[in-house]
Amino acid sequence: MSGEEYDSDMDYSEEDCGYADYYNTEEDCDIDQIDPSKTDPEYFVFDCLSVEEVERLLNESVESLSNSLQITPSLAKVLLHAHNWLISEIVSKYRSDSSHLLVISKIKPPHPPEPSILQLGRLQSCPVCLASQSSDKFKSLACGHPFCKECWSMHFEVQITQGVSTGIGCMAQECEVLAPEDFVLNSLSRPALRDKYQQFAFRDYVRSHPHLRFCPGPNCQVVVRAKEPQAKRVICNVCRAIFCFRCGTDYHAPTDCSTIKKWLTKCADDSETANYISAHTKDCPRCHICIEKNGGCNHMQCYNCKHDFCWMCLGDWKSHGSEYYECSRYKENPNIAHESVHAQAREALKKYLHYYERWENHSKSLKLEEQTLLKIKTRINKKVMDSSGTWIDWQYLLDATSLLAKCRYTLQYTYPYAYYMEAGPRKELFEYQQAQLEAEIENLSWKIERAETTDRGDLENQMDIAEKRRATLLKDFLENWPILSSSKRKTFF
Amino acid sequence: MTALPRRIIKETQRLMQEPVPGISAVPDDSNARYFHVIVTGPEDSPFEGGLFKLELFLPEDYPMSAPKVRFITKIYHPNIDRLGRICLDILKDKWSPALQIRTVLLSIQALLSAPNPDDPLANDVAELWKVNEAEAIRNAKEWTRRYAMDN
Ligand SMILES: [Zn+2]
Ligand SMILES: [Zn+2]
Ligand SMILES: [Zn+2]
Ligand SMILES: [Zn+2]
Ligand SMILES: [Zn+2]
Ligand SMILES: [Zn+2]
Numbered sequence A: 001m002s003g004e005e006y007d008s009d010m011d012y013s014e015e016d017c018g019y020a021d022y023y024n025t026e027e028d029c030d031i032d033q034i035d036p037s038k039t040d041p042e043y044f045v046f047d048c049l050s051v052e053e054v055e056r057l058l059n060e061s062v063e064s065l066s067n068s069l070q071i072t073p074s075l076a077k078v079l080l081h082a083h084n085w086l087i088s089e090i091v092s093k094y095r096s097d098s099s100h101l102l103v104i105s106k107i108k109p110p111h112p113p114e115p116s117i118l119q120l121g122r123l124q125s126c127p128v129c130l131a132s133q134s135s136d137k138f139k140s141l142a143c144g145h146p147f148c149k150e151c152w153s154m155h156f157e158v159q160i161t162q163g164v165s166t167g168i169g170c171m172a173q174e175c176e177v178l179a180p181e182d183f184v185l186n187s188l189s190r191p192a193l194r195d196k197y198q199q200f201a202f203r204d205y206v207r208s209h210p211h212l213r214f215c216p217g218p219n220c221q222v223v224v225r226a227k228e229p230q231a232k233r234v235i236c237n238v239c240r241a242i243f244c245f246r247c248g249t250d251y252h253a254p255t256d257c258s259t260i261k262k263w264l265t266k267c268a269d270d271s272e273t274a275n276y277i278s279a280h281t282k283d284c285p286r287c288h289i290c291i292e293k294n295g296g297c298n299h300m301q302c303y304n305c306k307h308d309f310c311w312m313c314l315g316d317w318k319s320h321g322s323e324y325y326e327c328s329r330y331k332e333n334p335n336i337a338h339e340s341v342h343a344q345a346r347e348a349l350k351k352y353l354h355y356y357e358r359w360e361n362h363s364k365s366l367k368l369e370e371q372t373l374l375k376i377k378t379r380i381n382k383k384v385m386d387s388s389g390t391w392i393d394w395q396y397l398l399d400a401t402s403l404l405a406k407c408r409y410t411l412q413y414t415y416p417y418a419y420y421m422e423a424g425p426r427k428e429l430f431e432y433q434q435a436q437l438e439a440e441i442e443n444l445s446w447k448i449e450r451a452e453t454t455d456r457g458d459l460e461n462q463m464d465i466a467e468k469r470r471a472t473l474l475k476d477f478l479e480n481w482p483i484l485s486s487s488k489r490k491t492f493f
Numbered sequence B: 001m002t003a004l005p006r007r008i009i010k011e012t013q014r015l016m017q018e019p020v021p022g023i024s025a026v027p028d029d030s031n032a033r034y035f036h037v038i039v040t041g042p043e044d045s046p047f048e049g050g051l052f053k054l055e056l057f058l059p060e061d062y063p064m065s066a067p068k069v070r071f072i073t074k075i076y077h078p079n080i081d082r083l084g085r086i087c088l089d090i091l092k093d094k095w096s097p098a099l100q101i102r103t104v105l106l107s108i109q110a111l112l113s114a115p116n117p118d119d120p121l122a123n124d125v126a127e128l129w130k131v132n133e134a135e136a137i138r139n140a141k142e143w144t145r146r147y148a149m150d151n
Helices: A051-069 A073-082 A087-104 A149-161 A181-187 A191-208 A257-280 A328-332 A345-385 A391-412 A414-420 A425-449 A456-477 A486-490 B006-017 B101-113 B123-131 B133-147
Strands: A046-049 A123-125 A132-134 A212-214 A223-226 A233-235 A242-244 A281-283 A290-292 A299-301 A308-310 B023-027 B034-040 B051-057 B068-071
Touching: A046 A051, A051 A073, A051 A087, A051 A191, A051 A223, A073 A087, A073 A181, A073 A191, A149 A181, A149 A191, A181 A191, A191 A212, A257 A345, A257 A414, A345 A391, A345 A414, A345 A425, A391 A414, A391 A425, A391 A456, A414 A425, A425 A456, B006 B023, B006 B101, B023 B101, B034 B101, B051 B101, B123 B133
Parallel strands: none
Antiparallel strands: A046 A223, A123 A132, A212 A223, A233 A242, A281 A290, A299 A308, B023 B034, B034 B051, B051 B068
């Protein structure tokens, strides 16, 4: 069996279509009616595996490679880990130049080892512990560097304690040969240490496997498997975490993996700077140069035009009495500080803040709407108990709330995308669609909050419009869409 | 405290019997894993004429883990920071249990002869070393005179 094909006894997990799931609407389950790989830009087939299932999967690859190359399973693991579990590639490289493959995989040294100076029964000094021992107490890897067995096991113990497993190498200086699993395990006597080694190795194997991804949910043991390492939406069927399969972070369409990483790093780095600048700088009301406040005193003097003014209200300092904290102009016009755009230095920050504020705002709205969902559930419960309608009558309202969350989530992630977009017609189109989506989302939100007085047909119509806007935006801007050939996906069924 | 491993005893004996030229390493009277080290500034380096004190400690799992070494004498060097910490690969990921105290000290001496501003620990020093080597060397000589001489 090839490691790249899925075994049939593992069924794809059924994504349930329950209303508790915000991001999952009925269309994901309608695969019989239309081919979703052609219509849904977020369509992605994956399954959620347990640790045991993944172990079985990995072992099948190990066995297959070990059989076709006639090597130990332990060496097969080193090869698979070093070459992203691509069995066919490893086999063909092995057939064309096995020696080269073993060297680049750090199984063999680049130069053949010196003829062994070990002579049976003779005493020899271990280069690490400096103890003289008989030669049968020594062991070496393919590089031939001999060390006593006791030193090997101490070396492994220290490395494993530091979390190293597949990366443990020979003890000789500048020797890069790796210690295969059987060599390590044979040197370890404590079962706890052997377990630890195997745990760390498993972690390394999953990380080097292009079709596997650990679920990032807190304390979740699930490993997600998909055919291709694409930036697609995955929902863990155990902890419900929603993440991008390729990078393992929060799902981020239409923004791509590297852009969202850049954006999140920027937000983390800049939040300090941005807060500092908005809290500590203002423009001089007379010459509009950017002034930094570096003390507690609210009496400012502009270093450029020497104008004296009040930091709080930006009014002329001369008009201020002793109780300047009561300055009325501050209350009258709190936004005066934001009106001038003369300071060149703040242009970039303003652009960033424009996107950042909207990004943040939608994230907050998403949290508020989670509360709305809870309220709606309570309300429906009450209505059903009062015999005004049945559960099924009110289902549409929950569906609407789920859809709202899904749309707003996508809207939130359009802002990092737009921030990094170059100006031009494509950005104009993007921002036009973004504005359309935003408008329909706010309409939907308004109608949901007033659901009892809104006509059901009207609400369902609004849901349809919002989702269409979302899908249009994703289809036009999602990476790899529709480049990915649908024939590849069809092999799944 | 557990018995001192043979390896440490042997290394210490050899360090005392055949000292490395320009380096003295003496174990502390109360702790045989702690060494008082003095490295002489190499000839033709800005550290020439200086005597640099270091401390070297062998952790519990030595030689499976690298010794911990730190400059006590202040030194102006791109690979040594204000706290005396040394950026040297064999003290980190390139450590091998087959290396010894002797090889570590020799490598530190070599680092004084050949500073490597491309792998810096002290960024401001490394920066100056790259843009104005003459001034950096002047600073290093000045620090050597001020902190590492007649003490
Ligand atoms: Zn040994
Ligand atoms: Zn070796
Ligand atoms: Zn999970
Ligand atoms: Zn991603
Ligand atoms: Zn001014
Ligand atoms: Zn005022």
